[in-house]
Every structure is written in structure tokens, then in C-alpha cells.
Amino acid sequence: MTVHDAAAAAKKASWGLLSVSGEARNQVLERLCHLLDTHRERIFAANRADLEKAETEALSAPLLKRLKLDEKKLLSLLEGLSSLRRLPDPVGRVTLKRELSPGLILERRSCPIGVVGVIFESRPDALIQIGSLCIKSGNSFLLKGGREALETNRVLFSLLEEAGKGLLPDSFCALMESREDVGELLRQEGLVDLIIPRGSNAFIRYIMDHTRIPVMGHADGICHTYIDASADADTAVRVTVDAKTQALAVCNATETLLVHRDAAPLLPAVANALREKGVRLKGCERTCALIGCEAATEEDWRTEYLDAVLSVKIVDSLEEAVRHINRFGSHHTDCIITRDDEAARRFFLEVDSAGVYRNCSTRFADGFRYGFGAEVGISTSKLHARGPVGVEGLCTYKYTLSGEGHTVAEMESGARTYTHRNLPLPEQDVWKAD
């Protein structure tokens, strides 16, 4: 089957999915949990085969780590599936109900986007994560995994297919394996509604440059922590250390520390705590004078280190911190450490980022941590979905209008008139605690 045929079949399936109930979609997730649980040995065996092949090909250690699917990763997949199943149905929610004129009722209802194309690099667990988000939100999907995870992907995909059998329309998902397939997938405008790439910055940029289909993803994560004039010393140390060191090669780690000049006396303690964790510091002139470190250049303000390196700048005001973040940041996640409510309010308002934080680590920018069950990724674009994207980001909406033979001619003649009166929304599920 060609990619075009698979995309056409997925499109047809997406129309069938519009009338599959939330209960049925949850049942698929439950089955998938069960299948993953009972086929773990088969999964691990396939993954071992991939790993052995990768080792003979001398793949890098980080790549091998991402490729590995072990007991712990499987457990976290199963937990993710359970919490996803417990989330309310994202489809069919009424978000607007309005009488346009007596007897003419407008509603806006959430519905699936349609067909999602997912392209991911080495991590095979991404196949289940994103696939399950698509199922929950009623989308059909085409998957293309990394070549190095071929065997693992085949097993995981067969379990996905099996889970949907009889409950979802045929061809609700398809697996692609060759590099040429990616090029084909990127040309399926009109059939594929959204592309979600998961991988390195260069990979995502390549995808964005080679398709006219909308792409949801983020290119850079240059996050800031800003220690304000009125910061609490202990909070400044704790939060900065976590934001920089809790994980290194991740998009929500802090890459630049800004410090208000009045908070500069806190800087030596922060620097010591970071250095104890093995972080190399690069500072502006004033920073170097205060704590003795390498000099930073303008290039550093634009750099996502993804490593144990942090650039540090002393600023004269909250305004200067905001200007620096809006200019050099990547509009991902930025934090202010402050005891001053007015400073926090201004920071929240004026920083142009998907996540704006106060007194907590930038590392919280994540779909699981936000309670979305899982995420397809974090979006730094402003349209459609911004920040961590869960099932809501895989939905769009439609307007329904019910009348009694209403015509525009009558409205224009004055025979009927507009009322534009909002009506109460029908009662809906409320997001609940786990």
C-alpha cells in the first residue's frame, strides 16, 4: 500500500471515527493497556533485537538510551494510558450556545481534527503515547518511527491495531517504515490535516521546511529564570538548581539566569549550588566580577546548551529582564523568583511565552505534570495550541445551527431580528483529580 493510499484510507476512517463514542475509544485504550501488559516479553525481545543491531552499528549512547524500552518505561506507558482513559471525553464538548434569533440556535462543539501524521525518531514509546492520544481524541493517524526501532515499532503497532479491531473503523492507523515514505507523507495535503514531528531541532525544522501541511512542534527551548529584586534567597537557589540540573538535554531546562542588580548579593550562593552540581557558568561583565566565571557573548543569550552550562546576566530592572526574555528567548517557559505580587503580575502579563512561572522550576512545563495525561509535544508556535499539547490540541470544533426555516432575507427585511443571547451550556464532565 502506498502512503497516498494509506492516507486516503485514514481519511475515510476519520469520518467513521466521528460517530465512535467516547466509551468505545476508552475501551480501545483499556485493551491496549492489557495487550501491552500481556505481550511485554514479545516487546522486550523485539527491543533487544533493535538494541543489538544498534550496538553493532555503533550508535551513540544517548541514542541507545532513547531506543531502549525497559520495564520502567513500559510501566510509565501503562500509567499514562490509565490516566488518559480517566480524562473526560475531549470530543463533543459544547463551548458556546447562543440564540441568534428566536428558534435559531448556534452551538460550538469540539470534534477531532481528522488525520494526524506522526514522525518520530528513535524513541519507540512515542508510538504508543501519541497513538493513544489520537485514539482518545478520535483522530486517525499515520506513524513513521525511527529506522533503528524497526522491530519494536512493528510489535507495538500490531498491538495498537489489535486494540482497535472491531471498535474503530478499519485503517484508523498505519505504520510507515522507509525514509521515502516521509517525503510522500509530507505531500498528502488535503488528506493529512496535521503533522507532528518528534525529535531534534534540526529534524523538526527539516519537516517544517518540506510540507504545506500544518506542523505542530517546537524548534527551541531557551528558558529563563529571573531572580527579582525581592526574591527569597532559599527559593532562588532551590528553583534555579532544579530548573538547570534536574535534567539537562530537555527543552524546559533553564539556559539563562537573569538577576536583578538588587538581588546580586544572592548570586554567589546560587552559583555555588550550581557549581556543586557540575554546572559551568558564563556571565556578563558584572557577573564575572562578582563570581569569577567565563565571559558570555551575545551568542550565549541565543544558545540552547542542552548541557551543564548556564549563562548569567545581571539586569537593572524588571523591564530589562522582560525585554531580554522576549528578545532572546524562544517563547517556551520563563520564570520569575519574587515575593512581590505586582512584579509577578507584570512579568505574567508582559513575557510573551507559552509558560510564565513564579517561584517554581521551568521543568514543570510538561503535559503529564499539567495533568493532561500525556502530551504530543510542547508547542512554541502561537496558533492553535501553545505549550504542552494533550488531547485538546488534537481537537478542533464545528458550529452547528438549528433553525425553523430561517432565511437571511427575512433577517435583512426586518421580518425577524437578531437577539444574540447566550444560553447556559449543557452540563459537562469536569476534569477530575486522579
Next chain:
Amino acid sequence: MTVHDAAAAAKKASWGLLSVSGEARNQVLERLCHLLDTHRERIFAANRADLEKAETEALSAPLLKRLKLDEKKLLSLLEGLSSLRRLPDPVGRVTLKRELSPGLILERRSCPIGVVGVIFESRPDALIQIGSLCIKSGNSFLLKGGREALETNRVLFSLLEEAGKGLLPDSFCALMESREDVGELLRQEGLVDLIIPRGSNAFIRYIMDHTRIPVMGHADGICHTYIDASADADTAVRVTVDAKTQALAVCNATETLLVHRDAAPLLPAVANALREKGVRLKGCERTCALIGCEAATEEDWRTEYLDAVLSVKIVDSLEEAVRHINRFGSHHTDCIITRDDEAARRFFLEVDSAGVYRNCSTRFADGFRYGFGAEVGISTSKLHARGPVGVEGLCTYKYTLSGEGHTVAEMESGARTYTHRNLPLPEQDVWKAD
């Protein structure tokens, strides 16, 4: 000033706009109303100059009609501005509030997108319509109008600028005049967040093909009216006639009529009513046999006539109607005429369009008619905004997270735990009737 400089200045202004209150933005709209009202003679004089020039250049009649800005169009602009002012502030609305862990509170708040680039053809009133939507939603904007409306645009733009003086940041808007400027504008990725083109299909397609900035617009409007087996005869006639003839060269006019075979006896009455209004019919074989008309080819099902022509097809079932609409339509607006609630429910669920209607004219697909005050256009893409797009479509959101020194390390060690408990949303303005 180059387009790049204007875009950079607009970007800076967009950050300043983040802290301009809704009251101040409404005051700008009020001033604009007043300025348009008191400068009407200046506006009409400029428009006469454009019209005279256009006549010497032998522009087509429809183009001249769109170019003309008369008393009636001005009045409708003023009414639009007043109703836009009365709408609640689309900025700063809290749409999610959740405790992630005790003391760690997540909020999702609406905020402006940033910088909007608007490119429109002959209609000068679009300048005020879209400009005012940008002001209401706190976006800065770059405008490029049609060459033929040069003088009118200059006057309208100077009034827009004047209205914002002292209330909005400098450079919150700019006017571009040359064709080369459009090419430059389309290259301002990173500075311009969204392009909104208004004009012909070919024009919008050209814009989409020549920029990497997201484009909001629609390419086609192939709308259907479907007369179901249980349709009421009078409703079928009234609604079909309005949907086809209330206006012709508009995207929300019906282009194809589908009729359930059990409702075929209604077709002659519908056909007569349409023919009385001068509509030419093109039908499938069964239609031709029943009412005697030109034969339609498959090409007709894909054609947006924008004229007094309607293609007609008799279908065997609701499913066939839905399949036809999803396959040949443009996912704009489609209507079912039925007395059967279950048929309507299925049609609402299964038709993959921005607007799905029952017993009313497809011509209702419009931002004014939906009570949005105005619209920047109607989107047939599925991402971000779908259907008529008003101020909400010019907003995005940001997540704010407030903690008390929360770190991810503590969460992972189990020292703190996630609760993911939704909190009541703060009270907000409710959309009110005019």
C-alpha cells in the same frame, strides 16, 4: 521605513500592547467611531478620487462596487465598531485553573497573538473592519490594501493611527502601499505571527504558497443544502431559495442541492422557485428526468459557481449525502432540511465542515450573524480557528504557574505529590445580547 523596520516596530508595540487595558482598547474604538463620523466628507472625497481613477482605467463593475465606500457602508462600519466595543474583552480570560500540587497553581489565560499582517484587495472598508478587530484583541498590525483604493486607504489609515495616539504604543499599525511590500511582508517570519489575506481564491492561494508565516483564510466555499426524506416542503423551498439566491458571489451561498430520493416529489416545487429567481439548474440523471435540466458532470460537484447556477443530485440515503459532502465539499457550511431529530443528529456528527446546519440558510455563516461583532474572514482550515473568525481567533493563550519554590526533583522523589485538582474559574464577563 522598510517593511522589515515596520514589522520590527510592530513587534515591539505588540509587547507594549500586552499591558494596555481593555478599557483603553475600547476607548480607541470609540474615538475611531467619532473620527470616521466627523471625517466622512474627507473619506468620501478620497473614495471619489479612487473611483474616478478606476473608471478611467476601465475596472470591472463588481470591482468598482467593492471599491465604493458610501454612506450605507460607512454606517454599517460604525454599527460594527459599536457592537465590537460592547463585546467582552477577549484578552485575559481564564479558561483553566488547576492545582497541580498544594501551593502550585496553573492557569490558562487568553492573550493577543502579537503582530498580524493583513493583505486585502479592493474593499477599503476591510481596513477598518480588520484593524478594529486587531485593536479589540490587543494585536499590532500591518496593512496592505489594494492599489485602486490608495487614497481612501490613506485617509482611513490616518484616522486609525489618530484614534490610537497616546492610548496604544507607537507603531501599533502601519500601512504598506507597493506590491513589493507584500513580498517583503511574507518574509517577516519571526516578526509577523499571522497573515490574513482577504480577496479572491487565487489571491489567497498565492499568499499561502509564498510564505512560511501561518495564513488564516479560506480558499473555497462549496456549500450544500440537503433535502432529507422527512423534510418539510415549505422549509425546503424557502431555505434553498435563500441559500442560493440571497446573494450570489459569496462563499456561503449553496452551490449543490442534494435531495433524498423519498423527497424527490418536493424537487419540482423547489426547482420552480429557483427558476423564478433566475437560477440555472444542472442535474444528475434522475434530476434531469424529473425536472428537465442540463446534465451535470462530476466537475460540477467540485465547482464554486459564485453565480445563479445550482447543481442538483438525488441521493439514495443520508449516508450518501454525507459522503458526497465530505468528498466534494470544501468543509465550509452544509445544511440538512429535515423534521427527523435522529437524521439531524447524524448529519451534525458526520459532516466534516466548519458549519453544519439544520433547517436554515447556509448564508448565516458570517461573523456578524453569529454575534461576533465582525469577522476577519471565514476559516476552512481546521487548526486554530474554524468558521467565521472574530476577536477570539486573534487571540492565543499562555499558561501561568505560581508556586512556593516547587521543584520537579521533589515531585519525583515523592516529597511532594500531584493532585491535579480543578479549581473554579474566576467570574468573567458573559457575552451579552445587544
